[in-house]
Amino acid sequence: MVFISGNIEGSYRAQNIIKVLSDNKFRWVYIPWFLLLEQSKITKFMSITITLLLFLPVRLVLIASSKKLIVLPMNFGPLLLLDMLVAKIFRREIIFDYYISLYDTTVNDRKIVKLDSLREKYVSWLEKKLTRWADVIVCLNNSEANYYKKYMCSCAKNKIKIIPLVVDRVSSRNIDTYITSETFNICWWGTYIPLHGLDKLIEAFSLVEENNVKLYIFGDYAEKAKPYVELVERLDICEKVIFNHEYTFRNRKLPEFLNNKCDLALGNFGDSEKANTVLVNKLVDALALGIPCMTMETGACNEFLDDRKNIILTKRSPSIQQILDGFEFVLNNKREIRRIGSRGLEVYNREFCPEIFSERYLKLLNNV
The missing domain is CATH 3.40.50.2000 (Glycogen Phosphorylase B;)
Known part of the structure; x- marks a missing residue:
């Protein structure tokens, strides 16, 4: 059995990973970390707390019972750390779909985490820990893998595998079709x-x-x-x-x-x-x-x-x-x-x- 960790909504890559498992008859299970009700702040807090406590025991048992843990792309955080810790304790294989660097995105790109702050040190520690615990780190191409290695653990090089971007099929243009717009x-x-x-x-x-x-x-x-x-x-x-x-x-x-x-x-x-x-x-x-x-x-x-x-x-x-x-x-x-x-x-x-x-x-x- 394969346990899937992370958020699915809005990610083509995550949805395609699940499709691969389903199409090839893998037994897999996915449980969200918590349910979020879009109401008042109090209701949100209560829904997160109650569902987190309800799901957590079942979640941990299922991870321990699985052969593999797949971490979906663009997922970081303390809850993911818990999933990976359980998998490591029970010696389950961990596939970490890295996609982009949390540190690079939050500190360098979006600048929502300040340099030399406690949060910056935490983000750096978290990314190195997650990549250390992973058995396989999936990157999108060799150039990005080489660029992101500085944010990973020191032993990441030998764990990296390349699986490029995936984009769903759409209706594509025929080369013989002219666009009729005047501009x-x-x-x-x-x-x-x-x-x-x-x-x-x-x-x-x-x-x-x-x-x-x-x-x-x-x-x-x-x-x-x-x-x-x-x-x-x-x-x-x-x-x-x-x-x-x-x-x-x-x-x-x-x-x-x-x-x-x-x-x-x-x-x-x-x-x-x-x-x-x-x-x-x-x-x-x-x-x-x-x-x-x-x-x-x-x-x-x-x-x-x-x-x-x-x-x-x-x-x-x-x-x-x-x-x-x-x-x-x-x-x-x-x-x-x-x-x-x-x-x-x-x-x-x-x-x-x-x-x-x-x-x-x-x-x-x-x-x-």
């Missing part, structure tokens, strides 16, 4: 964090001389968009830049829009070490749709993609001028970039689709 639509979507270099992207776009080009920005929160809205206003390009915080992949409005109206998707253009390393999810989303994508060169991109063959790449940590040069190449080669989008879809089918993910994960389960 050339460039689309960016994601969270408003420095990793993406959205400020440089907007400034480069403001220098595009062709008139019938629009930039659509699909962000997570309107409040976080304010600095970028102000930048657009300052550059006097409000008529060419459209912000939208209603369309998402979860409500399926975004993939429908992209499939029907997007001529070019955009990746990340940030300056940090992480930005120069990772393969961002939005890039794989674009590959799955068969939409041509422009992003900057990163270590992870180089593992899967080739410039001007299945992707359009700028230099690493590109200047505004280098991003503008990328835009000009695209606008001067509209027929060719459609072929680039089609070849990008081939990369998705070879590296990032659910079927390939299933093969790789099943192999890992059988070998651990």
Whole structure:
């Protein structure tokens, strides 16, 4: 039996892991740490406390009775530490789907944990402890594994296995289908964090001389968009830049829009070490749709993609001028970039689709 630890909701990768187990007749069990009722603070606290106490004994017995513990992606915390401790005591195999670093995300990216604070020391200790207790640490690619090793335990190198991103299949574009819009639509979507270099992207776009080009920005929160809205206003390009915080992949409005109206998707253009390393999810989303994508060169991109063959790449940590040069190449080669989008879809089918993910994960389960 396999015990699954962590949150499932909202994670394509977690849902695909469970699908692999179900499709291949593995016996598995999942129990949430607690139930959360969306009411008053008192009700929330009571629901968490009562269900945690009710579930905990059953949870610990099931972990002890299992052969493997799978930790789902993007899950950290003291409750996970308890699950892994029980598995270690009873010598159960632990597969830790690492995905991203908690320390790097909270301290370096989002800056919600201050350097040299007690919480920063705790987050660092927790990440090292979880990776020490894991038997296998699953990373998305070699470049990210090498980057994240500094946040893991000292013995992590020998535990790392690579299983790339997985993105669910969507209705992809036919290369022979022309978008009938009078404008050339460039689309960016994601969270408003420095990793993406959205400020440089907007400034480069403001220098595009062709008139019938629009930039659509699909962000997570309107409040976080304010600095970028102000930048657009300052550059006097409000008529060419459209912000939208209603369309998402979860409500399926975004993939429908992209499939029907997007001529070019955009990746990340940030300056940090992480930005120069990772393969961002939005890039794989674009590959799955068969939409041509422009992003900057990163270590992870180089593992899967080739410039001007299945992707359009700028230099690493590109200047505004280098991003503008990328835009000009695209606008001067509209027929060719459609072929680039089609070849990008081939990369998705070879590296990032659910079927390939299933093969790789099943192999890992059988070998651990």
